[in-house]
Amino acid sequence: MKVTVDQVKCVAAGHCVMHADEVFDQRxxxxxxxxxxxxPPEELADEVRQAAAVCPAMAIHVEE
Structure with missing residues (x-):
């Protein structure tokens, strides 16, 4: 799994941190x-996918 984020799109809602705080943080x-x-390791895959799914700005991209 490869994760990228678009900081320009991010609206700082924090949903990603709530779902996968080992992978995401906030400035x-x-x-x-x-x-x-x-x-991230495979055991965090579900949390990362959920974080991407709930991102209101769709700023998280996950490649499997």
């Missing part, structure tokens, strides 16, 4: 998504 100054692990 302190503006809340924009930060990708902690672009190649």
């Amino acid at each position: 302190d100054d503006d809340g924009i998504v930060e990708l902690l692990d672009p190649n």
Whole structure:
């Protein structure tokens, strides 16, 4: 699995962090998504997919 984020699209809602905090974080100054692990382990795959699915800005992209 390969994960990418589009920080320009991000609206800082934080849903990604709520679903997969081992893979996503938010910048302190503006809340924009930060990708902690672009190649997360398989055991986090469901959480990452869910984070991408609930992103209101569709700023998370997952390649299987």
